[in-house]
Amino acid sequence: MGSQIIETRGLNLNLQGSHVLKNIDITTHSGQICALIGENGAGKTSTIRCITGLYPPTTGGCSIFGEPAYNMSQKNRNRFGIVFDEGGLYSEMSAWENVLFFASLRGMEKDKIAERYNRLVQHFELKTSLKVGRFSKGMKQKLMIIRELVHEPELLILDEPFNGLDPDSKIFLRDKLSEICSDRGTSILISSHDLFDLEKIADQVIMIHQGRIVADQALQTITGISERYIVTCDNSQLVVSILQGIEGITVVNHTEQSVTFMVESEVIKQPLQVLMQHGIEIQEFFKEKSSLEDFYRTTKQAAVQN
Template identity: 30%
Template sequence: MCEAAVEVKNLTKRIGSKTIIKGLDFEIYPGEIFGFLGPNGAGKTTTIRMMVGLTKITEGDVIIYGKSIKKQFKEAIAQVGAIVENPEMYKFMSGWKNLLHYARMTPGGVNQDKIEEIVHLTGLENVIHKKVKTYSLGMRQRLGLAQALLHEPSVLILDEPTNGLDPSGIYEIRSYLRNLAREKGLTIFISSHLLSEVEILCDRVGIIKNGELISVDYINNFVNAGNETKIKLQLQPIDEALRVLEQKFNLSAIVNENNIFVQTNKENVPLIVNALVEHGIDVYNVNIASATLEDKFLQMTGDGTIE
């Protein structure tokens, strides 16, 4: 593995006597898209705010290409583009004038050709000269992404970048982010409540719960870990099937119309089907569902909803 683009080292946040972020350690590599997930109140947004210098770090540090957010803030943050929560723009100015304004604040400036390129890449050509107050939430997200890219950062830190986008917009942003990572080597750290999008887009994922990092792994390893699988059984009668599953296999099931869903080890599947048939239950269909990131997330975090 090459040298890390971002190193999060013992990152800790205390407010009074309460520790809300508890010694996070992980690395992100050049060209990697890293997903960051957590239930409501887990500390995801606080972590992101510390990573970009918006919230003071109590202990630990964040290193961006060798530069410390705590000790070399200007040098470190110069390599970062970020959307944290909802992007803030001047609503009574056009999108274009907003970008010009931020371009003027960028060290060395940004020429108009570069602005036009970013406008095209983020799909804002048709609205860029309209006032931001007329933009939908999805359009403001695109404008925020355009602003984050003005100074050609090496690292993108994005909090809910597809918030408010329709499926077509989500697909476009996903394709754009993947292109930035794969072709330009941009390092992308992304939080999202859309687990299916994280599963498609990200190389690795980290999960935070109660301020602690409980897992960091590649998406494929994470989703395919373990031997448990979910099976969907279409059968009749439901009540007798539930009794067999409870008594013979100590399994509870979720019932949906004529289907029941059971989580169990793969080797149990033929045993379950045989037992059901032996007890006179008509089994019409057996479907083994692939585990998803959402399945694994809920197993690890309980019933929490995504932040």
């Protein structure tokens, strides 16, 4: 695990008399993609605004690179980039003019800006002949990310980057983000509702519900917790009858060609071996992977009940 990048401890935030965030504890590490998930109004964007120093915490604290986020030095501010869903581009300017303007505010020289801009435009396959006001949603998303990558930040923070994108643009964006993280070591924090896309690239998942953290786990742990298996065979009815007689196995459903079943791991350690010992002729056998969507649904249900 890499060095610590973002940390919040006992973070509370009150806005207009409402307790928006409640004892938020978050830690992210370098070279990883962290997904921040939760329903609308859960507190994701407010958390990001505290992390980046836009909101002062009511109590508790936030830090990036070990420095308090609120009143952060310009030196550390230049070490991260942030893209909010609402944009922040000047529509009457070209892509180059937008990037030049914002990069100049960070103190970069024009030659260096141009060099990195040209490389990133090619990297993201962005067409730059139009004024930004005529860009599609996907093109604007690409440009905002390019704008924040020109100064080569160690941390990139994205708030709903997949909003309004068509399927091709979503695939392109998530692949490029994964590439940036793996190839350049850029740490990424993404707030998004697109659980399918997040599952493709995230290393860590943090879930917020009604202003509280209700889950903070590695994605690998989340998608590997299922004890459901699928076996394909010639006679599923016979297989079902055999499985129903094995202690520790529960049949979930079946078709003409396959049977899905659950295993009590404390009873059965090697389900494939058990099936073969019972004379089941197996064509295919694999463990069903849990999805991030399944995890979100069950975690939210538990949070609501509590």
